Amino acid sequence: MPRTEFSVVICVYTEDRWPDILAAVESVRGQSLPALETLLVVDHNPALLARLRAAYGTDPGPGPGSVRVLANAGPRGLSAGRNTGIAAARGAVLAFLDDDAVAEADWLRHMASDYTDARVMAVGGRTVPAWGSGRRPAWFPEEFDWVVGCAYKGMPRGRAPVRNVLGGNASFRRSAFDAAGGFAVGIGRDGDRRPLGCEETELCIRLKRAVPEALLLLDDRAVIHHKVPLARERFGYFRRRAYAEGLSKARVTRQVGMGKGLESERRYTTRVLPAAVARGLRDALLGRRGGAGRAGAVVAGVAGATAGYLVGAVRSRAAGPDSWAVAAPVPAGPRQEGRP
Template identity: 75%
Template sequence: MSDPDISVVICAYTEDRWEDILAAVSSVRAQSRPAVETLLVVDHNSVLLDRLAREFKEVDEVRVLANAGVRGLSAGRNTGIAASRGAVVAFLDDDAVAERDWLRHLAAGFADPRVMAVGGRTLPIWASGRRPAWFPEEFDWVVGCTYRGLPRGRARVRNVLGGNASFRRTAFDAAGGFATGIGRDGDKRPLGCEETELCIRLSRVRPDAVLLIDDRAVIHHRVPAARERFGYFRTRSYAEGLSKALVARSVGTGKGLETERRYTTRVLPAGVARGLGDALLARPGGAGRAGAIVAGVLTAAGGYLVGSVRARRGNVTFAATPIEEGAA
């Protein structure tokens, strides 16, 4: 199969990340395997939209668009998908930079026509310069990064992680776009799982679909100081529980929690044991990591229970959005 054209979508919402946005775009433009275009989708921020439009006015391969849907990351991504022209659409967070061969490794996965999505490896850039001693690698998803427990190399997975992912366009034709009502919307709790729900929905309508991660497709994701604190860790864990309840409501608990069961019964207990072992050996942060894992599990479980009750009462809604070409 020929090497597919790839469009890259970067969703942005705040001027506070101005330098990060420019760095993200620069990393795409420097790829060893060029993208056909980069689409910057701005989420209901006219000042940022105008500023980015001026910044990239003379750059043909960069297009600046306004989110054409409701506020939030899902609708922003759907706007980018609709406006893109590549056979594959890749997504990069606005506060991340891609390594030079990122797109080359993502593209390689699509040589198999069964492959509908390929994700990569996301490494944290800690604002303090290094990982907080108490912060367990098993919970790096809290800060949008690849976490301990995911398979290494190139491997088949249930879902890719949205900040470093690519999808064949026909995946959206088959399953629709990202569901609104799941994930971040700029103002509320740091929700997530919109890519999980999409991937499970895709696998339902295309049972033959293969979804991969390739840890050679590396990006580096900035973690601000506020997200290095335990308060954010707890808030994000709770929000993940809320999000998982929405996913389970959409696709059922079987698929919705399939990966999470292995994670909570095998990966996390091993992490607690490792942390306690480090504590016994007087290694810094061991007890803190063990305690954070336990706290994270309990907090996420609480969020899941609350989210499940809300879902049963009909207090939450979301919808998968059909993608219409040229809608932006």
């Protein structure tokens, strides 16, 4: 069977993350299954674009270890940056890595093993937090690790079908974009201070509608380590991110309907979170460190996300259908031999 060829897309936007960007690229170069190429897509930052081009050159051509530096060809934001990478990529499968994360050496190899099944259209991996303080804050519940862009308690383990993959550690066949279009512009992070998201959720739901037989998998062997700066270990950020998640979910459900838009969240809120509160209260009664804080954080997180959802639902209705997001068309990139 021909080898699966990966193009890895890393979207970047600030020179403040320069060491992190270099580390992310080096982790791709160190893969046991070499990537065809790494694409660095710069989000409307000419200084960073020039600095990266000076570091990596212009277009070295495809090959293990090659890095191409591109300017975001669309409006400011993560979705348009990813679409720029999709349009330019030469690989059969496109993998997405956050600019402040490093992939373990077998990241791509584990993902590639899942694509031997022709029905698989997307594979996501497990994202582990790398706490800036050196350890998890005692009050921070594992069930809310999605707040810092990581896998959270309550997600499936092993290799399992999922509704959607998480965008910072994910891969898609190119044919998935041919069928469903690109990431929706107008949802997700766009340089604004509010940490919105859910653009990958909307894409995955749209993909399943376009290709009903498609399988989307979580393979927790495909591991990356995501940097969590000290500012994101604070309760203020936790509350803002939970509220923003509610806003984002309202946008998604406006587009795809509540049935699909909140399918996974129902089990999470009715089973996983009540159990988390109970564990936190039990630990508090037993005198264990952080128990009361974790229980309180779960309650605060649910309240924040609910408030954000209600506000977002009102705003989405006022804005009208489909006014917030348009799926950007994705031109077919050059084809490579050995597509899965």
